[in-house]
Amino acid sequence: MVTPESPExxxxxxxxxxxxxxxxxxxxxxxxATMGTAPERRDLEVGxxxxxxxxxxxxxxxxxxxxxxxxxxxxxxxxxxxxxxxPLDPRNSPGHTVGGALASGWTGPLRLRxxxxxxxxxxxxxxxxxxxxxxxxxxxxKNVSGYDLNKLHLGALGTLGVIVEASFKxxxxxxxxxxxxRIAEDADSAWAEANRLxxxxxxxxxxELERDAQGTLRxxxxxxxxxxxxxRLASEIGWAESSESWEExxxxxxxxxxxxxxxxxxxxxxxxxxxxxxxxxxQPGIGTADWLDAADPETIFAIRAVAERAGGSLVxxxxxxxxxxxxxxxxxxxxxxxxxxxxxDAFDPGRTxxxxxxxx
Amino acid sequence: MTLATKILRDLQQAIGAENVxxxxxxxxxxxxxxxxxxxxxxxxxxxxxxxxxxxxxRIAARHDLPVVPRGAGTGLSGGAVTSHGGxxxxxxxxxxxxEIDTFGGTALVEPGVVNxxxxxxxxxxxxxxxxxxxxQKACTIGxxxxxxxxxxxxxxxxxxxNHVLGLExxxxxxxxxxxxxxxxxxxxxxxxxxxxxxxxxxxxxxVLVRLLPIPEAVITLMAAFPTIDAASQAVSEVxxxxxxxxxxEMMDHVTVGAVEAHYHAGxxxxxxxxxxxxxxxxxxxxxxxxxxxxKVLHDNEATHLRQAADPAERELLWAGRKGAIGALGxxxxxxxxxxxxxxxxxxxxxxxxxxxxxxxxxxxVANVFHAGDGNLHPNLLFDLREEGVLEQVEKAAAEMLHxxxxxxxxxxxEHGIGLEKSAFMPWVFSPDDLDxxxxxxxxxxxxxxxxxxxxxPDETAEEPKVVARTGxxxxxxxx
Numbered sequence: 131m132v133t134p135e136s137p138e139x140x141x142x143x144x145x146x147x148x149x150x151x152x153x154x155x156x157x158x159x160x161x162x163a164t165m166g167t168a169p170e171r172r173d174l175e176v177g178x179x180x181x182x183x184x185x186x187x188x189x190x191x192x193x194x195x196x197x198x199x200x201x202x203x204x205x206x207x208x209x210x211x212x213x214x215x216x217p218l219d220p221r222n223s224p225g226h227t228v229g230g231a232l233a234s235g236w237t238g239p240l241r242l243r244x245x246x247x248x249x250x251x252x253x254x255x256x257x258x259x260x261x262x263x264x265x266x267x268x269x270x271x272k273n274v275s276g277y278d279l280n281k282l283h284l285g286a287l288g289t290l291g292v293i294v295e296a297s298f299k300x301x302x303x304x305x306x307x308x309x310x311x312r313i314a315e316d317a318d319s320a321w322a323e324a325n326r327l328x329x330x331x332x333x334x335x336x337x338e339l340e341r342d343a344q345g346t347l348r349x350x351x352x353x354x355x356x357x358x359x360x361x362r363l364a365s366e367i368g369w370a371e372s373s374e375s376w377e378e379x380x381x382x383x384x385x386x387x388x389x390x391x392x393x394x395x396x397x398x399x400x401x402x403x404x405x406x407x408x409x410x411x412x413q414p415g416i417g418t419a420d421w422l423d424a425a426d427p428e429t430i431f432a433i434r435a436v437a438e439r440a441g442g443s444l445v446x447x448x449x450x451x452x453x454x455x456x457x458x459x460x461x462x463x464x465x466x467x468x469x470x471x472x473x474x475d476a477f478d479p480g481r482t483x484x485x486x487x488x489x490x
Numbered sequence: 491m492t493l494a495t496k497i498l499r500d501l502q503q504a505i506g507a508e509n510v511x512x513x514x515x516x517x518x519x520x521x522x523x524x525x526x527x528x529x530x531x532x533x534x535x536x537x538x539x540x541x542x543x544x545x546x547x548r549i550a551a552r553h554d555l556p557v558v559p560r561g562a563g564t565g566l567s568g569g570a571v572t573s574h575g576g577x578x579x580x581x582x583x584x585x586x587x588x589e590i591d592t593f594g595g596t597a598l599v600e601p602g603v604v605n606x607x608x609x610x611x612x613x614x615x616x617x618x619x620x621x622x623x624x625x626q627k628a629c630t631i632g633x634x635x636x637x638x639x640x641x642x643x644x645x646x647x648x649x650x651x652n653h654v655l656g657l658e659x660x661x662x663x664x665x666x667x668x669x670x671x672x673x674x675x676x677x678x679x680x681x682x683x684x685x686x687x688x689x690x691x692x693x694x695x696x697v698l699v700r701l702l703p704i705p706e707a708v709i710t711l712m713a714a715f716p717t718i719d720a721a722s723q724a725v726s727e728v729x730x731x732x733x734x735x736x737x738x739e740m741m742d743h744v745t746v747g748a749v750e751a752h753y754h755a756g757x758x759x760x761x762x763x764x765x766x767x768x769x770x771x772x773x774x775x776x777x778x779x780x781x782x783x784x785k786v787l788h789d790n791e792a793t794h795l796r797q798a799a800d801p802a803e804r805e806l807l808w809a810g811r812k813g814a815i816g817a818l819g820x821x822x823x824x825x826x827x828x829x830x831x832x833x834x835x836x837x838x839x840x841x842x843x844x845x846x847x848x849x850x851x852x853x854x855v856a857n858v859f860h861a862g863d864g865n866l867h868p869n870l871l872f873d874l875r876e877e878g879v880l881e882q883v884e885k886a887a888a889e890m891l892h893x894x895x896x897x898x899x900x901x902x903x904e905h906g907i908g909l910e911k912s913a914f915m916p917w918v919f920s921p922d923d924l925d926x927x928x929x930x931x932x933x934x935x936x937x938x939x940x941x942x943x944x945x946x947p948d949e950t951a952e953e954p955k956v957v958a959r960t961g962x963x964x965x966x967x968x969x
Contacts, residue, residue: 190730270832273900
């Protein structure tokens with residue numbers, strides 16, 4: 131494991147590894163280390179812990195540029211000083227680095243209101259396997275200068291290059307917020323209630339439907355905004371105030387973890403196929419669900435088939451090597467895989483970074 | 491150059507003779523977009539289906555003929571100009587709204603659907619399509635996706651890329667591919683790179699867009715300021731206070747004069763600058779944000795502070811803003827504008843510089859722009875009949891863009907690089923940055939047949955040429 135102290139040094143490490151034909155596994159906070167197929171080769175781990183500076187926080191512009199090794203918690207701390215925040219709240223927190231969270235593509239419940247990082251990353255600096263450092267986007271909130279290469283690196287597990295710096299559009303903290311919850315009697319009423327919330331005059335910031343190991347179906351939502359708006363929404367929702375902390379919810383993790391995704395209308399049907407004892411948390415407004423005890427290969431296979439038939443997917447975020455081998459991490463081949471493979475080849479012809487771990 | 495008879499016949503066979511335009515006079519209609527560049531295509535094809543688009547693209551590939559996808563031709567950067575000859579592939583016959591999914595909040599449309607028509611269709615279901623370019627009465631969703639277009643309400647809602655969920659594209663080899671879709675699929679975000687690629691990576695044949703619920707309340711505020719500086723300061727302070735309005739637009743004294751003469755919207759013509767601010771959402775939130783904005787404006791020397799009393803008054807204020815550039819015709823018959831971006835706190839500084847550059851070139855400048863985003867639109871006003879004026883205009887515009895870059899900004903916020911700004915790309919991107927973009931281009935379009943000459947600087951040019959000396963420049967000789 132090497133931890134370069136500068137973007138230039140990191141790029142040079144990559145280039146040297148590429149020249150030697152070594153395989154590099156980039157490591158941020160290690161929070162998404164379980165993700166992906168086991169790399170075919172693993173000669174060198176390159177850590178980003180040495181890149182942890184806040185480069186610029188332009189408070190009045192609501193933008194922030196940081197190095198990739200900074201943890202999300204430290205970034206949030208920096209932003210909180212100005213009454214701002216970044217709406218990125220991946221599970222298995224704390225400890226995600228900015229670069230790791232972007233490269234893994236992991237998102238959390240706030241995606242309902244703010245979208246995934248593709249909606250608020252405004253610039254990236256990436257170290258390529260040939261040793262070059264390239265920028266895309268910029269530090270302004272609106273930008274159509276050249277190709278939007280930022281998006282190619284989000285969720286790509288570093289396969290086109292290692293993110294060393296990121297610029298974000300950040301958001302003002304709301305004046306008020308409230309967390310509400312409700313226990314649902316059965317699945318039908320739970321989904322109906324979720325859909326009712328999604329049709330309110332203002333979209334909640336977060337909404338999750340969780341089925342715990344005891345079989346309890348619980349809805350949790352976060353609403354935020356000016357105080358008067360939060361009060362009105364809370365009364366329209368009519369759920370109980372919750373002592374649930376979203377920070378605590380972000381700590382949720384599992385060693386047997388499958389991420390299900392599907393069109394919103396299809397999600398209840400997919401989730402209904404999960405074993406009656408399964409522990410899962412669905413995000414009804416996003417069309418995703420975390421299945422937290424996905425251990426049995428046959429069942430995983432069956433659920434994946436259901437999800438894919440509905441136009442969705444099932445990806446293993448954490449699983450034993452055995453399960454990964456048996457059912458595969460990523461599922462059906464993407465219809466545009468050919469283009470993706472050629473892009474991989476254009477950026478990393480020697481397959482230096484994470485060979486065999488991602489879909490390309 | 492006229493098209494070889496064999497190619498013409500192939501095209502006619504593929505999509506019908508009536509859908510291939512090749513008469514010299516007819517072709518002139520397709521010479522320009524809304525920029526000042528222009529070139530006459532060898533032929534214009536108007537396919538009606540994805541299969542026909544694919545057939546045309548395959549024929550072109552067989553004959554090494556460039557293909558330039560084209561929507562309504564309202565683009566402002568020369569993106570739809572056939573600068574390297576070849577076919578203009580006009581998608582305006584593909585104009586059906588295929589599906590509106592009210593539960594999922596999406597619409598599947600063909601690329602030729604007009605932006606405002608989609609919003610009108612969505613409104614019947616209580617929904618709207620957020621990106622609203624000023625040309626929305628004419629511009630197409632396909633063109634919007636290709637250019638990653640913006641608009642006044644993109645401050646809060648985001649630009650086109652934030653609202654496109656999926657695309658069907660015909661790749662330069664004629665293959666049809668779906669990118670993105672209604673759910674997360676594992677794999678590289680090709681959708682994200684094709685949106686905004688200005689028709690250089692694929693021809694868009696279907697677009698899946700997000701629709702949003704029409705907000706419960708909308709409050710539109712108008713305020714006058716003695717100077718642009720004071721108005722810019724107010725903009726910075728609104729955002730700095732943590733209020734992100736749906737829209738925050740500025741017009742300077744010159745623009746307001748022209749707009750008011752045309753629209754009679756009640757804009758104060760003695761103001762140095764006018765701000766238009768809009769907040770929307772749930773009633774309580776809109777009211778509270780409006781109050782906070784009103785206070786900031788008031789603390790920053792605002793006068794004539796007014797709230798639109800009803801939808802009609804609101805419409806009128808917006809008609810003035812969105813029709814501003816047309817209204818400028820009252821001052822001079824021609825205009826030229828870039829859309830450089832600066833961090834919004836640098837607005838006062840960049841607007842001072844823009845004013846100085848205009849004065850140095852003795853060209854009137856009318857500013858009308860998305861202040862909340864820091865996205866400028868300095869309109870240089872001129873009369874093409876004045877000897878040599880176009881060259882001065884281009885130089886002045888380039889200097890203004892350069893000033894944006896110096897302040898940490900960028901070349902374009904929503905119009906695209908196209909033909910006119912490709913030479914300036916090295917101002918913001920290093921050769922390595924550009925090489926990374928080039929690699930993507932080569933993967934999608936290894937033969938460089940799709941919309942050549944756009945985005946990337948022409949490495950063979952001895953000195954960066956400002957824009958192609960065609961289009962409007964050629965018209966100068968008419969007088």
